[in-house]
Structures are given as structure tokens and as C-alpha cells.
Amino acid sequence: AQTVTQSQPEMSVQEAETVTLSCTYDTSESDYYLFWYKQPPSRQMILVIRQEAYKQQNATENRFSVNFQKAAKSFSLKISDSQLGDAAMYFCAYKVTSGSRLTFGEGTQLTVNP
């Protein structure tokens, strides 16, 4: 079975600084996708960024980028120039390309200090 682990229950960062959230996963599959979702206090789940396992290039979306290390099964999220609106719970998630199920990690609560 696939598992996703986020070892940092809580993280904090100063506004305008950079923070990295960690995620590791375990799988025997070779073709899969990885995601980061953001959940603000409104409870809405928002897709932040997506990485295809067969692509070596790390995905980037504006201030959000990932460090994907396939051999180490690591998928960290870097938030640059942190803003107060980035404060949220962040979930790492995994999906086999041929499957229909998304598996989530435990979540990391990010606090942004002014």
C-alpha cells in the first residue's frame, strides 16, 4: 500500500522569508503524480502544485516550487516570499497514474508571522 508521510506537524515562517515543507512517500509504482494542497481556515481544499513522476524537472507555480527526489521518494514544497495569506494546513498527496484514488499525508500547519 502507498503511504505519504509529513513529519512536520507545524511550521512557522516570517513574512517575506522562505519555508520548506517536507513530504516522503512509499510506493512500488513507477508512474505516479504528487500534489500539494492548501487548506486555509475556510476548509476549502486548494491545489497548489502538481509533479509528474516521470518528469525530472521540478514543478514551479509562482512563489511555490517543489524539490522532487524520486530515488529518495521525497517531495518537499518551498514557499518563497511568504505572505500572510499562505498561512494554512498543507497536505502532500500521491496518486498512481492508472488509479483513481488520492492518498494524503497527515498535514503540516503553517503559520506566517508578520
Place this chain on the structure above:
Amino acid sequence: NAGVTQTPKFRVLKTGQSMTLLCAQDMNHEYMYWYRQDPGMGLRLIHYSVGEGTTAKGEVPDGYNVSRLKKQNFLLGLESAAPSQTSVYFCASSRGQSPGSPLHFGNGTRLTVT
């Protein structure tokens, strides 16, 4: 465009009572999912459906039943609620199983079982 709508938003049940959570999507999506979110455990898949008239078990199906009689609706039922089912429940939908089809989430239902 409403997207994914969950009703109710909040509910308090007594142990042994039953209830049904309704999820409706107006995007003509084939796939629909029910997740529960608990502190420190992320989102866990309860049941899902890959099309009208189909349902399948996820990671934590015990104590829940689902039905997908209409393509746009996915119902989650609790026949005899237990305190362990206190959680926030999320419905999601997607156009297909490809990771290129992102999940669209509802805003969640907070259920408390006393």
C-alpha cells in the same frame, strides 16, 4: 457555477442515530469521492464512485454506506453513528481518473457524534 456542494455544513448526532450527507456537483464529473479529515491523520478515503450506479470501498469504509443513483449526486450514509465518526467530511469530484483531472472539493461537513 456552484462546483461541489455539500449539505449540511454542520450536524450534531447522538450515538445510534442515522443521517445522510449529500454531495452534489454540477460539472458533469464521472468520479466522486468521500473523505474524512481527522487531526494528525490527513484525509482518508471512505468510499468512491467511478460513475453513476457504481461505488467502491476506500481506506476506511466501515460504518458508512454510499449511493450514486444520479451522476451529479453522491450520498454518504451513517446507519448508526458512533463517537469515532466525529470528523469533518469532504466530498470531491473529478472528470476522470487521470491526474490531469484535478479533484474539486466541497467545503466540508463538520459532524459531531455525542
